[in-house]
Amino acid sequence: MPITYVRKMKIKYADDKLTDLEMAKLCKDLQDNGLNVVDWGYSDVMTYGEITSTTTTTLYTIVNSRNKTVYQDKFMYVRDEVFDQVKQVYKVTKDSYVDSVTKTDWVQPDGNRLSLKETDAIIRYYYSNNYEYDNEVIMKATYFNDYSGIGIDFEITWVSDKVQRKEVIEEMVVETPLNDMGKIQSIFEDALANHTEVAEYPEIDCHFDAKTESRSECTPDIIKQVRDARNKAEEKE
Numbered sequence: 054m055p056i057t058y059v060r061k062m063k064i065k066y067a068d069d070k071l072t073d074l075e076m077a078k079l080c081k082d083l084q085d086n087g088l089n090v091v092d093w094g095y096s097d098v099m100t101y102g103e104i105t106s107t108t109t110t111t112l113y114t115i116v117n118s119r120n121k122t123v124y125q126d127k128f129m130y131v132r133d134e135v136f137d138q139v140k141q142v143y144k145v146t147k148d149s150y151v152d153s154v155t156k157t158d159w160v161q162p163d164g165n166r167l168s169l170k171e172t173d174a175i176i177r178y179y180y181s182n183n184y185e186y187d188n189e190v191i192m193k194a195t196y197f198n199d200y201s202g203i204g205i206d207f208e209i210t211w212v213s214d215k216v217q218r219k220e221v222i223e224e225m226v227v228e229t230p231l232n233d234m235g236k237i238q239s240i241f242e243d244a245l246a247n248h249t250e251v252a253e254y255p256e257i258d259c260h261f262d263a264k265t266e267s268r269s270e271c272t273p274d275i276i277k278q279v280r281d282a283r284n285k286a287e288e289k290e
Contacts, residue, residue: 055212055213055214056212056213056214056215056216056217056263057210057211057212057213057263058210058211058212058213058217058222058225058226058261058262058263059208059209059210059226059261059262059263060207060208060209060210060226060227060259060260060261060262061206061207061208061209061258061259061260061262062206062207062208062209062234062257062258062259063204063205063206063207063257063258063259064204064205064206064207064238064255064256064257065201065202065203065204065252065255065256065257066202066203066204066205066241066242066245066249066251066252066255067202067203067204067245067249067250067251067252068201068202069202069203069249070198070199070200070202070203071198071203071248071249073161074159075248075249076161076162076198077101077159077160077161077162078159078247078248079244079245079247079248080101080160080162081101081102081159081160082244082247082248083101083167083240083241083244084100084101084102086240086243086244087169087170087171087236087240088167088168088169088170088236088237088240088241088244089167089168089169089170090162090163090164090165090166090167090168090196091163091164091166091167091168091182092163092164092166092182093164093166093181093182094180094181094182098168099160099163100160101159101160102159102160103157103158103159103160104157104158104159104160105155105156105157106155106156106157106158107153107154107155108153108154108155108156109151109152109153109154110127110151110152110154111127111149111150111151111152112125112126112127112149112150112151112152113125113126113127113128113129113131113132113133113147113148113149114132114147114148114149114150115132115135115136115139115145115146115147115148116145116146116147116148117143117144117145118144118145122148123139123145124136124139129149132147133147164182165195165196165197165198166182166193166194166195167194167195167196167205167237167241168182168194169184169233169236169237171236172184172233172236173186173230173232173233174186174192174230174233181193184230184233186229186230188211188225188229189211189212190209190210190211190225190226190229190230191209191210191211192207192208192209192210192229192230192233192234193206193207193208193209193210194206194207194208194233194234194237196241203245203249204255204256205237205238205241207230207234207237209226209227209229209230210226211225211226211229222261226261227278231278231282232282232286234282234283235281235282235283235284235285235286236286238280238282238283238286239283239284239286240286242255242283257280
């Protein structure tokens with residue numbers, strides 16, 4: 054019977070949640086450094102940053118003999134009803150103009166998955182935006198930004214046709230995604246430091262699960278491997 058081995062790792066960098074504006078700016082910084090924020094199964098990658106848009110609205114008016122606007126409405130039929138009443142008393146005419154409003158906003162996050170532009174895995178944008186490795190290990194990397202704070206969640210999954218030794222499990226779900234996890238941490242931490250204070254020693258929760266409901270905690274050396282991978286990724290930049 055197949056057994057699914059799952060390793061979950063949660064890294065919290067700060068206790069305070071970022072505002073919507075701060076999060077939008079963080080997405081821009083991440084993208085500039087090779088890490089996209091994407092949605093589940095969404096095929097296109099959003100371009101983050103500031104975006105300027107112009108909205109135009111036609112306003113229908115009533116003007117007096119001095120060409121001064123005395124009434125306006127966005128609906129022509131409403132303007133016409135008022136005109137029919139006003140013209141009985143005053144000398145007025147119908148007119149209209151186009152009102153344009155230009156504003157600049159920051160593009161908001163589209164999903165919470167973290168997708169590397171350069172990775173050891175295949176990222177299937179038309180399916181799940183998971184990292185899929187040649188040995189059938191799958192990793193999901195997401196950020197969280199909520200009441201608990203802000204950080205990264207990693208979930209690594211491997212399906213085996215039989216019960217495996219601890220060393221084999223660790224080789225698959227620890228060693229396989231290690232380089233990508235290091236890159237993601239390095240980019241995320243550096244970008245996040247532009248918007249909030251990042252803990253020097255982030256809070257890390259790591260454990261293994263199996264479909265049999267058994268669980269074993271990640272040993273300190275495994276946690277150290279992941280943090281070392283992050284430092285190695287930073288040194289390569």
